[in-house]
Amino acid sequence: MSANTSPTGQQTTTATSNDATQDSAFLKACRREPVPHTPVWFMRQAGRSLPEYLKVREGIAMLDSCMMPELVTEITLQPVRRHKVDAAIYFSDIVVPLKAIGIDLDIKPGVGPVIAEPIRTRADLARLRDLTPEDVPYVTEAIGMLTAELGATPLIGFAGAPFTLASYLVEGGPSRNHERTKAMMYGDPQLWADLVDRLAEITGAFLKVQIEAGASAVQLFDSWVGALAPADYRRAVLPASAKVFDAVAPYGVPRIHFGVGTGELLGLMGEAGADVVGVDWRVPLDEAARRVGPGKALQGNLDPAVLFAPTPAVEAKTREVLDAAAGLEGHIFNLGHGVMPNMDPDALTRLVQYVHEQTAR
Numbered sequence: 001m002s003a004n005t006s007p008t009g010q011q012t013t014t015a016t017s018n019d020a021t022q023d024s025a026f027l028k029a030c031r032r033e034p035v036p037h038t039p040v041w042f043m044r045q046a047g048r049s050l051p052e053y054l055k056v057r058e059g060i061a062m063l064d065s066c067m068m069p070e071l072v073t074e075i076t077l078q079p080v081r082r083h084k085v086d087a088a089i090y091f092s093d094i095v096v097p098l099k100a101i102g103i104d105l106d107i108k109p110g111v112g113p114v115i116a117e118p119i120r121t122r123a124d125l126a127r128l129r130d131l132t133p134e135d136v137p138y139v140t141e142a143i144g145m146l147t148a149e150l151g152a153t154p155l156i157g158f159a160g161a162p163f164t165l166a167s168y169l170v171e172g173g174p175s176r177n178h179e180r181t182k183a184m185m186y187g188d189p190q191l192w193a194d195l196v197d198r199l200a201e202i203t204g205a206f207l208k209v210q211i212e213a214g215a216s217a218v219q220l221f222d223s224w225v226g227a228l229a230p231a232d233y234r235r236a237v238l239p240a241s242a243k244v245f246d247a248v249a250p251y252g253v254p255r256i257h258f259g260v261g262t263g264e265l266l267g268l269m270g271e272a273g274a275d276v277v278g279v280d281w282r283v284p285l286d287e288a289a290r291r292v293g294p295g296k297a298l299q300g301n302l303d304p305a306v307l308f309a310p311t312p313a314v315e316a317k318t319r320e321v322l323d324a325a326a327g328l329e330g331h332i333f334n335l336g337h338g339v340m341p342n343m344d345p346d347a348l349t350r351l352v353q354y355v356h357e358q359t360a361r
């Protein structure tokens with residue numbers, strides 16, 4: 001590692017300045033440079049299906065675990081050791097920055113984030129104060145430990161995008177139809193715009209903390225934005241997501257943008273400012289590339305449920321993904337959404353090996 005100067009003028013020692021990390025297949029693919037093999041990582045690879053994860057998490061609540069740097073380091077490293085994936089993703093959750101600024105919330109096992117007092121009025125907005133690095137000291141500490149341990153393997157930082165965070169905050173928890181969220185978006189456009197703008201500020205600040213600490217790429221999860229039509233996305237969401245990407249642009253680290261059911265939004269999600277667009281399994285990657293347009297890498301997109309089929313079927317479906325990606329300038333292999341809790345970890349390890357073998361150049 002060597003010292004470099006961050007856009008804020010501070011001297012930092014980060015993984016972004018590590019030549020071996022910069023030469024990794026993952027970062028090369030993000031930059032659309034030639035790679036020795038197609039890089040692979042899995043959304044939600046940390047935790048969930050790994051017995052060693054369940055063991056270290058025993059008796060520790062999800063949100064508490066996110067604030068324990070040594071535990072975060074161990075959990076983040078587990079899938080790298082086991083599966084030999086090409087990148088690590090920082091173990092945390094999209095609601096951590098909200099908790100850090102004082103929003104009363106919890107992550108309920110089997111349910112997801114639950115907000116004690118939802119954000120529904122202009123007065124409620126005042127509870128969404130700015131986030132500073134001092135609010136999340138455990139993030140800086142854990143990422144420092146991680147980049148030292150990871151060596152050449154890049155660390156991906158992440159955050160929830162304004163729409164997906166707003167949905168949890170307005171609904172008060174997980175939602176199938178996002179009724180209250182859309183009611184605010186259509187019924188009080190100014191309040192909605194102010195809410196997502198506030199969330200963009202917080203999210204941008206949270207990603208900056210992760211990059212300053214040593215993350216070499218960031219992913220913005222807009223998991224539930226596929227619920228919107230393109231015109232509504234363009235008007236009510238794109239400006240806020242673009243603000244997040246603009247906030248981290250000066251660092252020059254690759255920015256990945258992902259959502260589920262976003263086939264009709266892929267072009268707009270690229271326009272919001274991503275360098276890499278994540279694609280779920282519903283759109284083949286060659287078609288996704290046409291929708292996104294030139295100048296961006298793609299990430300995806302094996303249907304996670306395929307991992308429950310026998311190995312020959314997994315390999316056949318993986319081959320389809322690789323064939324569709326053959327003409328792309330930059331491809332990062334991933335699932336079309338996250339690892340599921342009851343997935344066989346060995347199937348994931350075999351999948352990494354298979355993609356590496358099939359794409360060795």
Ligand SMILES: Cc1c2[nH]c(c1CCC(=O)O)Cc1[nH]c(c(CCC(=O)O)c1C)Cc1[nH]c(c(CCC(=O)O)c1C)Cc1[nH]c(c(C)c1CCC(=O)O)C2
Pocket residue numbers: 042043044045046047048061062089090091092093094095107108109110111112113158221223338
């Ligand atoms: C929508 C969303 C959330 N959190 C996240 C998203 C976006 C990704 C996506 O679309 O899947 C992102 C997330 N959450 C978690 C990570 C860490 C990295 C990783 O797992 O690889 C990441 C990247 C840990 C977690 N976040 C959560 C767990 C499981 C809880 C536990 O292990 O106790 C983990 C490992 C909890 C959580 N948190 C959230 C949900 C829907 C859940 C699942 C609830 C459940 O089914 O139990 C909100």
